[in-house]
Amino acid sequence: MPPLINADGIHKSFGGMEVLRGTTLRVDEGEVAAVIGRSGSGKSTLLRILNGLETCDAGFLSVDGERISGLERDLRRLRLKVGMVFQQFNLFPHLTAGENVMLAPRAVKRLSRPEAKSLAGEMLAGVGLADRFDAFPDQLSGGQQQRVAIARALAMRPRVLLCDEITSALDPELVGEVLEVVRKLAAAGMTLVLVTHEMRFAREVCDRLVFMHNGVVGEEGKPAELFSRPQTPELAAFIGQAGQGSAGR
Amino acid sequence: MIRFTFPDIVRGLVSGLFWTVGLSLIAFLGGGLAGFAILMARLSRNRIVSRAASLYIEFFQGAPLLMQLFLVFFGFSLLGFNISPLATAASVLTLYAGAYLGEIWRGSVESLPRGQWEAAESLALGRWAQLRLVILPQALRISIPPTVGFSVQLVKGTAVTSIIGFLEITKAGTMIANATYRPLMVYGLAALGYFLLCFPLSLAARRLERRFHAPADKR
Ligand SMILES: Nc1ncnc2c1ncn2[C@@H]1O[C@H](COP(=O)(O)OP(=O)(O)OP(=O)(O)O)[C@@H](O)[C@H]1O
Numbered sequence: 259m260p261p262l263i264n265a266d267g268i269h270k271s272f273g274g275m276e277v278l279r280g281t282t283l284r285v286d287e288g289e290v291a292a293v294i295g296r297s298g299s300g301k302s303t304l305l306r307i308l309n310g311l312e313t314c315d316a317g318f319l320s321v322d323g324e325r326i327s328g329l330e331r332d333l334r335r336l337r338l339k340v341g342m343v344f345q346q347f348n349l350f351p352h353l354t355a356g357e358n359v360m361l362a363p364r365a366v367k368r369l370s371r372p373e374a375k376s377l378a379g380e381m382l383a384g385v386g387l388a389d390r391f392d393a394f395p396d397q398l399s400g401g402q403q404q405r406v407a408i409a410r411a412l413a414m415r416p417r418v419l420l421c422d423e424i425t426s427a428l429d430p431e432l433v434g435e436v437l438e439v440v441r442k443l444a445a446a447g448m449t450l451v452l453v454t455h456e457m458r459f460a461r462e463v464c465d466r467l468v469f470m471h472n473g474v475v476g477e478e479g480k481p482a483e484l485f486s487r488p489q490t491p492e493l494a495a496f497i498g499q500a501g502q503g504s505a506g507r
Numbered sequence: 508m509i510r511f512t513f514p515d516i517v518r519g520l521v522s523g524l525f526w527t528v529g530l531s532l533i534a535f536l537g538g539g540l541a542g543f544a545i546l547m548a549r550l551s552r553n554r555i556v557s558r559a560a561s562l563y564i565e566f567f568q569g570a571p572l573l574m575q576l577f578l579v580f581f582g583f584s585l586l587g588f589n590i591s592p593l594a595t596a597a598s599v600l601t602l603y604a605g606a607y608l609g610e611i612w613r614g615s616v617e618s619l620p621r622g623q624w625e626a627a628e629s630l631a632l633g634r635w636a637q638l639r640l641v642i643l644p645q646a647l648r649i650s651i652p653p654t655v656g657f658s659v660q661l662v663k664g665t666a667v668t669s670i671i672g673f674l675e676i677t678k679a680g681t682m683i684a685n686a687t688y689r690p691l692m693v694y695g696l697a698a699l700g701y702f703l704l705c706f707p708l709s710l711a712a713r714r715l716e717r718r719f720h721a722p723a724d725k726r
Pocket residue numbers: 272273277295296297298299300301302303304
């Protein structure tokens with residue numbers, strides 16, 4: 259079976275700075291991949307290219323067997339297959355939790371109001387927030403907001419969900435509830451690409467670890483193997499630092 | 508010489524005030540439409556369209572309103588078109604208000620975090636749906652106080668149209684003052700007229716400002 263996401267030789271520069279220098283990433287259906295790497299190594303840029311928020315300068319990208327070009331129509335088709343959750347939640351503050359989830363199914367998939375409403379109810383229940391349907395984002399905790407954001411992305415029934423450091427903006431005591439939702443999704447067979455600094459979580463939940471370094475994938479493999487036997491000094495150094503950094507969690 | 512009684516003076520000024528209000532309304536409504544078009548052009552991904560809109564804004568914000576009136580009024584008569592003071596005043600003020608409102612609204616749109624666009628985009632919404640469902644509703648809230656604030660400027664701005672002979676309250680005041688030799692009283696009353704129009708607007712602007720900046724607690 260071909261990989262669900264096939265990104266090959268992706269190049270991306272901002273101004274004169276080359277951030278991605280031929281990054282290659284393949285993610286199979288049902289796989290959970292964690293992308294790790296130092297700040298500025300291009301993790302977010304890679305994720306943003308995977309759902310068309312950025313276009314790449316060169317390289318090949320296909321999702322679900324469909325080749326993606328830079329044209330707008332293609333990008334919308336890409337986004338139907340690829341959901342995204344952001345570090346800062348980015349909920350729509352003028353809409354309730356339920357309306358946040360209903361918005362895209364109504365506007366893009368043309369669901370009727372009752373259909374969208376029951377879908378949103380189902381999605382919010384899935385992240386444990388069935389009772390907060392009518393709450394506005396500023397009435398929710400950070401952890402709850404992020405769970406609404408996950409529900410909102412899942413309501414479009416994407417083939418893969420991209421998560422860019424979705425617990426980094428949360429107070430430590432709220433991280434667990436969001437990771438729990440991700441863990442449930444992984445167990446349910448959802449394809450996930452997670453940029454994360456939660457090394458323990460990556461080791462426990464992910465099938466594959468992808469270490470980005472200098473705009474390319476420096477190393478990748480099973481988390482347990484990579485953690486115990488890093489092949490490059492860069493990864494060894496990164497694991498050492500990250501181990502100290504997240505020791506408190 | 509005709510003798511003006513006090514009621515005559517007030518009547519003259521009130522009919523001028525009527526035209527001040529009318530001109531303000533025309534300019535605000537026309538300017539609102541123009542401003543929305545300017546906003547859309549500024550947000551366009553087409554560089555030329557967006558650049559043209561910002562040139563428009565720079566021109567109408569950069570040149571004194573008086574010059575704009577002269578240019579249109581005398582420009583058209585030089586070209587042989589006879590354009591009435593009302594038409595001149597209405598069209599110039601509409602273009603002027605369009606520039607300011609377009610700029611105010613663009614500022615509101617741009618004050619929203621990038622993440623709002625990106626979240627909408629990542630949900631496969633098209634550009635127009637992103638604007639209509641996510642961006643404009645939020646920008647509208649932010650822009651109400653400065654929009655009402657600008658309407659005060661616009662009402663006062665109508666005074667310059669007296670120069671080209673448009674008979675709003677300032678022009679009415681000038682004529683009556685010249686005829687009665689009582690400029691202080693006449694202009695004082697005219698100023699009171701402006702105050703009666705502008706004060707409620709300023710008050711509303713300040714109220715709205717406070718309301719929209721209050722911590723979002725009750726809805
Ligand atoms: N839109 C942009 N314009 C200019 N430079 C950018 C842009 N987006 C990212 N960059 C730069 O590209 C580099 C890689 O950024 P990216 O956000 O992909 O890194 P990252 O691995 O996600 O880092 P972090 O762990 O801090 O999130 C950084 O140096 C960043 O400053």
